[in-house]
Amino acid sequence: MKAEERVFKDEFSALQLDVLKEVGNIGAGNAAASLSTLLNKPINMSVPSIQVIEFDKVMDLAGGADNETVSISLRIEGDAPGSMFFMLSPQQADDFITELFKEESGSTELRQSALQELGNIIAGSYLSSLADFTQLDLMPTVPVVVSDMAGAILSAGLIKLSQYYDRAIVIETLLEDKQVDGKMNGHFFLFPDPEFYKVLFRSVGVFNE
Amino acid sequence: MNIVTAPEVLKTSGLGSCVGVVLYDAGRAKAGMVHIMLPNFNYSKNAGDNPAKYADSGIELLYHRLIKAGGCPQRFTAKIAGGAQMFQFSTDMMRIGPRNVEAVKSKLLQLNIPLEAADVGGKCGRTIEFDPSSCLLNVRTVHKGERII
Numbered sequence: 001m002k003a004e005e006r007v008f009k010d011e012f013s014a015l016q017l018d019v020l021k022e023v024g025n026i027g028a029g030n031a032a033a034s035l036s037t038l039l040n041k042p043i044n045m046s047v048p049s050i051q052v053i054e055f056d057k058v059m060d061l062a063g064g065a066d067n068e069t070v071s072i073s074l075r076i077e078g079d080a081p082g083s084m085f086f087m088l089s090p091q092q093a094d095d096f097i098t099e100l101f102k103e104e105s106g107s108t109e110l111r112q113s114a115l116q117e118l119g120n121i122i123a124g125s126y127l128s129s130l131a132d133f134t135q136l137d138l139m140p141t142v143p144v145v146v147s148d149m150a151g152a153i154l155s156a157g158l159i160k161l162s163q164y165y166d167r168a169i170v171i172e173t174l175l176e177d178k179q180v181d182g183k184m185n186g187h188f189f190l191f192p193d194p195e196f197y198k199v200l201f202r203s204v205g206v207f208n209e
Numbered sequence: 210m211n212i213v214t215a216p217e218v219l220k221t222s223g224l225g226s227c228v229g230v231v232l233y234d235a236g237r238a239k240a241g242m243v244h245i246m247l248p249n250f251n252y253s254k255n256a257g258d259n260p261a262k263y264a265d266s267g268i269e270l271l272y273h274r275l276i277k278a279g280g281c282p283q284r285f286t287a288k289i290a291g292g293a294q295m296f297q298f299s300t301d302m303m304r305i306g307p308r309n310v311e312a313v314k315s316k317l318l319q320l321n322i323p324l325e326a327a328d329v330g331g332k333c334g335r336t337i338e339f340d341p342s343s344c345l346l347n348v349r350t351v352h353k354g355e356r357i358i
């Protein structure tokens with residue numbers, strides 16, 4: 001049996017779960033700091049949750065498979081491949097842009113490019129801190145902003161994984177703007193590919209044997 | 210995978226690169242749906258994997274389940290939706306939508322099941338609902354409204 005299958009089947013040791021949580025912590029923590037600088041206001045971060053769940057349950061985390069969301073999506077290539085998504089509701093995405101420009105103005109293209117830039121900043125800070133932590137070579141693709149059904153978007157990140165399992169490991173973190181209660185909530189989803197774990201655990205010196 | 214008899218309906222939400230395949234027997238108002246994620250079972254890296262995820266094995270499975278539920282295979286007809294390409298990443302795996310559609314079509318051909326209607330490709334997510342009494346498939350998208358095929 002391949003190593004990654006064994007890791008998945010036996011779930012993870014407490015130490016390995018901590019490592020995965022730390023991945024979410026470090027990544028989203030840095031992203032929150034960048035966002036906070038950009039908006040010039042405090043942005044809070046929830047404690048990351050690690051869940052091993054069925055694909056349709058993954059969609060539930062994003063409000064249901066046909067829930068419309070604005071997603072900043074990218075693939076991570078390199079040593080530890082995976083997919084990453086930062087999801088906002090359409091209203092939250094709109095609020096974010098208005099906040100950034102301090103007014104409702106801006107052409108559709110300008111607003112779209114502001115979201116793209118948000119994606120670059122958030123995804124970039126998440127991944128660069130993860131690369132520092134693990135000393136791994138992580139190469140993100142340019143983030144793509146898509147507004148569509150959550151299921152249609154997230155399933156793109158599960159294709160590789162679905163060759164192995166019907167369940168996914170989700171590293172989920174929530175960013176919150178505390179000043180406007182519940183108004184600027186963004187969800188990070190990191191879906192590691194099966195080969196991610198072996199590489200990650202080795203890089204931080206945690207072995208399962 | 211799910212099999213129903215009218216007035217029950219079949220529904221699946223948020224299809225992206227996945228393809229929703231409906232097989233139905235109009236005469237007996239029976240229909241089944243399978244949610245295809247990948248083209249071929251030989252993509253599987255896990256011996257105990259669920260065959261329903263793959264176009265070739267999933268449709269095969271649905272075909273036999275529908276016969277077992279009382280459907281008559283000579284009358285089977287198919288409608289499909291999905292297979293979008295949500296992202297333009299260069300990665301090979303990201304062209305999976307069009308490849309799923311191809312695999313579904315070739316499996317239907319192999320089983321001699323006519324493909325009555327299809328709403329596939331493009332770049333948008335779809336939520337679909339099939340009513341075995343009317344044999345109509347309702348396809349809903351976020352930006353392009355609804356379409357009934």
